Amino acid sequence: MASKYYFTVGLEIHAELATVTKVLCACKNDPNETEPNVHICPVCMAHPGALPVINKKALENVIKVGLALDGRIADFSEFDRKNYFYPDIPKGYQISQYKYPVVSGGKLAGMDITRIHLEEDTANNKHDRGDFSLIDFNRAGVPLMELVTEAHTFEDVELAAKTASNFAREYQLVLQYIGSSEANMEKGEMRVEANVSVSPDKDKKWTQYVEIKNLNSFRSVERAIKYEADRMIELWEEGKENEIVKETRGWDESKQKTFSQRKKENSEDYRYFPDPDLPKLKLHEAFDLVKIKADLPELPEAKRARYKADFGIKDEDIEAYINDQDLGNMISAMAEMLKDKEKIKTASNYITTDFVGLRKANPDVKAPSVENFAELINLVGDSKISSRAAKDILAMIVVSDESPLKIATEKNMLQSNDEGALKEVVNKIISENPEVVATYKSGKENAIMSLVGKIIKESNGSANPQIIIKLLKEALK
Numbered sequence: 001m002a003s004k005y006y007f008t009v010g011l012e013i014h015a016e017l018a019t020v021t022k023v024l025c026a027c028k029n030d031p032n033e034t035e036p037n038v039h040i041c042p043v044c045m046a047h048p049g050a051l052p053v054i055n056k057k058a059l060e061n062v063i064k065v066g067l068a069l070d071g072r073i074a075d076f077s078e079f080d081r082k083n084y085f086y087p088d089i090p091k092g093y094q095i096s097q098y099k100y101p102v103v104s105g106g107k108l109a110g111m112d113i114t115r116i117h118l119e120e121d122t123a124n125n126k127h128d129r130g131d132f133s134l135i136d137f138n139r140a141g142v143p144l145m146e147l148v149t150e151a152h153t154f155e156d157v158e159l160a161a162k163t164a165s166n167f168a169r170e171y172q173l174v175l176q177y178i179g180s181s182e183a184n185m186e187k188g189e190m191r192v193e194a195n196v197s198v199s200p201d202k203d204k205k206w207t208q209y210v211e212i213k214n215l216n217s218f219r220s221v222e223r224a225i226k227y228e229a230d231r232m233i234e235l236w237e238e239g240k241e242n243e244i245v246k247e248t249r250g251w252d253e254s255k256q257k258t259f260s261q262r263k264k265e266n267s268e269d270y271r272y273f274p275d276p277d278l279p280k281l282k283l284h285e286a287f288d289l290v291k292i293k294a295d296l297p298e299l300p301e302a303k304r305a306r307y308k309a310d311f312g313i314k315d316e317d318i319e320a321y322i323n324d325q326d327l328g329n330m331i332s333a334m335a336e337m338l339k340d341k342e343k344i345k346t347a348s349n350y351i352t353t354d355f356v357g358l359r360k361a362n363p364d365v366k367a368p369s370v371e372n373f374a375e376l377i378n379l380v381g382d383s384k385i386s387s388r389a390a391k392d393i394l395a396m397i398v399v400s401d402e403s404p405l406k407i408a409t410e411k412n413m414l415q416s417n418d419e420g421a422l423k424e425v426v427n428k429i430i431s432e433n434p435e436v437v438a439t440y441k442s443g444k445e446n447a448i449m450s451l452v453g454k455i456i457k458e459s460n461g462s463a464n465p466q467i468i469i470k471l472l473k474e475a476l477k
Contacts, residue, residue, distance in 0.1 A: 005236070006202050007160040007229050008209070010151040010195040011111070013171060015181040016121060016142050016188075017061045023120050023143035024052035024095060031187055036126075036136035044120075044141035046090040051277050054079075058143035059102065060287060061180040062118050065145065066103030067293045068174055069113060077102050077281040079118075083271045088123040088135055095120045096146075098272040102283065109170040110163055112150040119144050145181070147171065151195065153202070161225040165218045168192050173300045173322065185216045192221050198232035198244075208244045212251055212258055224251045228258050303328065312341050313348040320352045327351060330367055337374035343381045350377065354394050368397040376404040383464050386456075389413040415464040419471065422455075422463055426471045429454045440476060448472055 022029050025043035033039060042050035066073050077100045081093040096119035106113035123140040125133050149167065154160035172190055175181040183190040197209035212224045228249070235243050249258040283289075298306070300322050307318045311331070321328035334347045359365045367373070376393055379385045385393070385408050393404045393413070408414050429451055430437055440447040448469065455468050 004155075005198050005200055005229075005233055006153050006155060007157045008151050008153045008197040008199075009160045009164050009225060011147075011149045011164055011167060012193040012195070012211075013147045013168060014121075014191045014193075015145050015147075015175055015183050016190070017058050017145055018179065018181050019055055019057050019061065019143055021055060022141035023055045023058045023118065024141055027141065029142050030138070031142075031182075031184075031189055033138050036134070036138060038138065040137045040140070044137055052095065052275075054278060054281075055143060056286070058118060059281070059283070060292065061143070062102045062116060062145050063283065063287055063289065064178050064292055064296065065147075065175065065180050066106065066116055067289065068178055068296055068299055069103075069106035069108050069116075071103040071106030071113060071116060073283055073287075073289055074100060074102055074104065075282065075284045076100055077283055079275045079278045080272045081275050082119075084269075086122070087133065088125050088140070090123075094122065095275055095278070096272075098267070108174070109167040111152055111167045114148045114150050116145060116147045119146060151197075157226055157229045160229070161222040164194060164225055165221040168221055169218050170300065177297055177299055177325070185218075188216070191216065194221060194225050194228075196225055196228045196232075198229050198236065200236065208246050210244075210246070210258070211248050211264060213248055213261065215251055220251055220253060223256060224258060227256065231258070307331075311335055311344045311348065313345055317348045317352045320356070326367070327356070330355075330370075330373075333370045334374055334377070337370055338377060340381070343377050346381055347373070347377045350390065350394060354391050355398070358395060358398055365398050366401075368394075368401045372397050372401055372404060379404055379408060383466060384408070384415055385413050386415060386465065389415075412462065415462055419467060422459070422467060423471055423475075425455050425458050425463065426468065426475055429458060430472075430475055437476065448476075 016031060017023075017029075019029050021027060022039075022044060025041050027041050027044055028039045030039055043052055063073055065071075077097065079095050080098040082096040082098070083093040085092055097117035101115040101117035103116035104114070106116070121139050121142040121144040124136045124138070126136060127133050152160075152163065154163070172183045172185070175183040175190070181189060185191070192215040194212045194215060195209050196212065210228060212228060215221045215224055232244055235241055246264040248261045248264050250261050251258055304318055304322060307313060307321060308315075313331075317331075321331055330351055331344070331348055334351075335344045338344050338347060355365075355367065368376075373394075376390055376397065380387060380390045385404075389408065390404075393407050396402065396407055397404060433451060433454065436447050436450050440451075451472055452465055452468050455472075456463050456465065
């Protein structure tokens with residue numbers, strides 16, 4: 001029987017900042033460039049004598065993220081040289097930050113944040129041309145923001161993995177909301193690394209850990225953490241805990257397993273020292289922190305709370321709006337027009353099911369005007385058209401953006417609320433369907449829906465189902 005284990009997880013997340021130019025030179029920062037080595041200069045190529053200049057906008061973006069996550073913005077900060085040799089970093093060192101990061105502290109999605117700092121990204125090694133490598137320097141010098149979380153210990157590996165992936169997902173949203181980074185993981189604009197340790201002794205939970213590098217999806221974050229935890233537990237169970245070493249491991253997506261890459265370096269191995277070519281930074285003097293914070297948009301967590309309190313809509317709908325800001329803007333505009341919680345809920349159902357379905361079938365579909373969409377919801381909410389008719393009209397107005405009332409009138413879709421006229425149809429259907437009537441009277445109340453369907457068909461879809469049910473129940477007493 002397995003003994004009790006503690007699972008400790010910490011994250012390092014790199015995000016490429018969405019600036020016009022690179023962090024230390026005037027070269028274009030273009031993540032979509034496909035032609036290699038076109039956005040380069042002597043600075044990002046590390047030519048002798050080339051001197052770096054700090055991109056102020058990149059620093060401001062890091063500050064925005066720090067303020068959004070309730071971090072402390074340093075008064076004093078500086079850049080350091082992180083020394084190591086690798087083909088994609090021709091200087092032999094990376095300009096990064098060590099002792100004095102831009103941001104310290106903060107919290108998000110149940111995890112505490114240690115620091116956020118700014119550094120230059122490396123070049124990109126290409127291994128697709130044969131048994132040799134080529135280097136594309138377009139990415140060299142792109143402003144790279146690194147966030148490091150505190151190590152968090154869990155008694156359940158599923159919870160540990162889920163908490164880590166939720167943090168990464170929420171962090172991506174924050175970056176996208178404030179515009180600091182597009183954080184597209186498929187393009188490598190956001191890269192997650194998970195530090196994982198397992199121990200039966202809570203006091204020695206972080207003595208030996210592995211760092212799983214370059215996880216490029218939230219699913220991979222969860223799966224890699226769980227796989228690595230299982231691997232360590234197996235070593236503990238076999239008495240081979242000495243084989244758990246501090247190392248860097250990769251994640252093989254096809255095999256769904258980690259693999260050893262190299263022994264993990266310590267900070268001493270990088271021989272950090274302040275970069276002599278870059279100035280010391282007094283951030284509180286260089287930036288108006290009060291204004292930067294005041295200009296932050298509404299963040300995901302605040303937006304969730306507002307949607308829940310003001311609109312009363314389902315949690316899954318709320319997440320759809322949080323993750324798709326175009327949909328979020330749509331429901332907010334609709335709520336402003338409708339000013340009625342029940343109708344807002346109805347609007348939300350049509351947006352997250354019918355409109356999203358139409359858009360999925362045809363990505364070029366445009367949202368109808370707020371006025372016409374609100375008119376459609378009012379027609380449904382006031383029982384002037386059926387839900388079936390509303391779906392059909394929605395499919396029309398995303399193409400033509402015509403008045404839903406005009407369409408409903410021209411196409412005979414308006415529901416009849418004339419009880420006198422409907423009674424004749426109700427009595428006719430009752431007399432024509434004695435077996436269904438008998439079934440209903442025997443106690444099977446659902447049988448009434450068969451009659452409702454026949455009446456709607458008889459009225460060419462114009463009969464109001466609610467009035468039909470009311471009239472049927474009265475007639476069948």
